[in-house]
Amino acid sequence: MVDIIIKNGFVIDPLNDIKGELMDIGIRDGRIVDPGRIRESEAMVIDAGGRLVLAGGIDIHSHIAGPKVNTGRLMRPEDHYLTNIPSKLPFRRAMTGRTVPNVFAIGYKYAMMGYTLVAEPACAPLKMRHAHDELNAIPIIDKMVFVLVDSNWLALDLMAENRKDLLKTYLAWLLYATKAYALKLVDPGSDAAWMMGKVGLDLDDQVPGYNLTPKDIVQLAGEANESLNLPHTIHVHCNRLGFPGNYITTLNTMKLGRNFALRNRNSIHITHVQFTGYGGDSWATLESGGEAIANELNVNPYVTLDLGQVTFGEATTMTADAPFEFILYHLTRWKWANADIENEAASGIVPYRYRKKSYVNTIQWAIGLEVLLLSRDPWRSFITTDHPNAGVFTDYPKIFAWAMSKKYRDETLKEVNQRALRRCVLPSIDREITLYELVITTRAAPAKLLGLENMKGHLGVGADADVAIYDIDPRVIDPSREYEKILKAFQRAWCVIKDGEIVVKEGEIVQSVYGKTYSVNPYIAISEDIRKEFEAYLKDRFKQYYTISLENFVIGDHEIKRLKEIRVEPKL
C-alpha cells in the first residue's frame, strides 16, 4: 500500500475543530498520519489545491441490504429497465436500479458521492444472515446493520416479566449472535399487534397478549441499551408513523429519552422524523409538525434525529412497520409485499411516487427541511432520505443545496403545491446552513452518534483514511447563490480514498475494495454467572418459539467478509 499525501486542500474537520484551513493530510497503511512523517518522493501526491477535503461521509439510516431490499428488487422490475450501466472491468462491475439498486451500484454510488460508512437500519434477527451476505457483496463502503427487537417475543416476554438483567443479557447476546451494531425499534410493539390483526398502536396502547405498552418497550430497551454501554443509542422509528396528527406521539417519544439516560450523551435517536411529524387530523387537513419537533429537539438534549427528507420522484417504501404499509397500499393500490417473520417482526413494501403537485407530498417535503433548519444544534440532526422510503440516497446533494441556499428553496417552492405551503412554516425560514454545519451533520456528528468518533468522521492522526475531496473551493463559492455548483460537486466527488486506497477519481470508480462490517459484542464482557443463567433460559424458550435450532441461529465470524468487532464494557 503506497503512502499518500494530500497537499494544499481546504480542510474542514469539526471533530478536530478545524473550520477551514489549508492543510496537508498524510496517509499510511490505511490510517491518517502526520504528513511530516511521509517523504514526498516516495509517496503518491494528490494536489488538492482549491478543493474541499473532508472525511468520508456517514449515512446512519439507509436500507441497503436484507430480504426486504431483495423483495423490493423482485417486485419492481420496472425500476431497472433504463438504468443498466455496463461493467468497466477490472475497475467496477455492472450497475442497475434506481430506488432499489443492485449491491454493486449501492457501493459505487455511495463512494462516488464521498460516503464511506453506511448503516442498514433494520433487519429481523432470523434474516440477519441474508443481510450480512448482501453487505459482504457491497463494495467499497464500510457498513453495519441494526437488529430489530421491538416485537420479538423473547424480548417481549422478558419485558413483560420485568426481568431486566435477563433482558439486557438477551439483547447483548442478540447483538453478538447476529453481528449487529445497534438496537432498532420500529413502531414498538405494533408488529406483535399486527400478527394478531390489529393495525397500529399509540404510545400508551396495550400490546395484545402482553402486559406492556409501546412506552414500556422504548423505556426498557433504552435502559438496556444505556446500561450495556452500547456505542449507538436506541434507534427508534416512532409509533403511528404515517398517520396524520402523529407528531404528538413523536414528541412524547422524544421526551422518554430523559428517563433512561445514564451516560454523558444523548440516549434516544428518532429516525426519519418527517414520516412522524404530521399535524392535522386527516390527509385532507394535513399540516406540518416540523416546528414543534425542532423546538422539542432544541430543549431536549437527550434526543438526536434524522430527517427522512422527501426529495420528490420515485421511491420504494420498505419498512418493518407492516401495518403502515398495509394502509399505504390501500392509498396507492398498485403493488404490495408483506411478510411476517416467525416471532420477530413483520414488514411491508409498497412503491410510491412523490409528486411536487401533491398536497400531502409537499407537506412531507417541507417537514424535513423545517426540522433541519429550525434545529439549532447541527450535532443532533442528520440528513437522510431513509433510502429508499422518501427518496434515493443519490439525491442527498439536493438536500444539501436546499439547506444551504434560500434561493434554491424558493425556486422549488414555486413548483410545489401552493395550498400546502400555507400549512407549513418553511417559506418564512431564511436560515441557510453553512458548509461547516453541513460537514458536522454528514461527517462528525454521525461518527459521534455511532460511537466511532476516534476512527471515523474526522481527519486527525489515527483516524481511518477515508477521505473525500470535492471539486469546490469554499473561499470562492457562495453556496447560497451558486447552488448548482454544490449540487454538481457533491453528486460526484473529485477523489475518494477508502482505507488508504484511491477508489474514485473525477467521479469514476477506479478500484473496487471491500470495506469492513462493524459489529458490537457486549455479551463477552457479561459475567459468567449471568450468562449461564441466561443460556439455560434461552435454550428452553428458543426451542419453544423458533423453527430453527439455536446452533444455526448464531452467525459465525467467518461468515462476514471483514468483521470489525467493537468491544464495550457493560455496566450491569
Added chain:
Amino acid sequence: MSQEKISVYVRLKARPTVPIDLRALRPDRIASLRNSDVKNIKIIEGGRETVLEDLFDVESPATLPPNPENIEIIVLGDGTSKIRYLGYKMDGGRIIVEGSAGPLTGYKMSKGNIVIKGSAGNWLGAKMKGGSIEVFGDAGNFIGAKLPGEKPGKGMKDGAIIIHGNAGSYIGLGMAGGTIIVEKSAGNMVGGYMTGGLIIVQGNCGDFVGARMSGGRIIIVGGIGGILPSFYIDSIVGEVRARGRVFKKPFAIFIGDALASGRGTLAVSLEENKAILQPLLQLIEEVRIP
C-alpha cells in the same frame, strides 16, 4: 414532391450464432448519411460492440435522402431471427425483413412501417406509440405489451399490428390504444390489464381473455378457453364491425373486468362457444321475459 423510395439492402454475411442488437439501424437515423457512414453504424453482437459492415453486406446509394420517409431498409439473409431491437424508437420510413425477426422488433416505435415476411419473436411492437407492423408468419408472446412490473396502460399507445398467422400469449398486455389484429389463433390472456385500444383475434384463443381489463375492446371471432366470472354479459348482437372488418355472425358482448372496476367490452362469437356461453345466455332471456 414525393420522391422515389430508396432501398438499402442489408444482408447477413453468415448465419449468426449469438443475438445481434440492431437498434441503431433505422431509417430516420441513417437519413442523409453517406454509404460509408451507414456501414460504420455501431451494432452489438452478443455482448461485443462492432460495426454493421462486420456482419452484413450493405448495399446503398452513395448518399441517402434527408427525408426518412423515402428510405426503405431491407434485411435479408439466413438467420435474421437472431436480430433484436430492429426499429427501436423508429420515427419514420420502412423496414422490411425478408425472413423472421427476433424479439423486441418495433419496441417503442412512434412512426413508420415494419414488414416481416416470416415470423416475429416476443415483444413485437411492445410499448409502441404509432406506426404499423405487419407480420406474414406467426408472432410470439407479449405483442404490443407493457414490460413486467409496469402499471396497466403502459403498453402500446397507438398504431397497428397485423399478424397474418398465429400469436402467442399475453398479446396487448396493458395496452392503452391502437389496434392488434391476429388473423389466426392466439394464446392465453389476450388483452390482460388493457385500458384502451382494440384487439381482434379471428381464430381461437386461450383462457383468461381480458383479465383485469379496464377499458378497450376485444373481439374473439373463434372459440375461447373460458370466460372469466368477473365479466357481465350485456347483449347478443348479430354482427360486429371493427376497423373495416365485418364479422357477420352472432356475438355475445360482455363488460368487464369487474375486478378492475372495468368498462371494457369483450365480444365473443356465439357459435363456437355454445357450451361455455349457454348458462349465461339463459340470464339474458330471463331479463327479456317481462
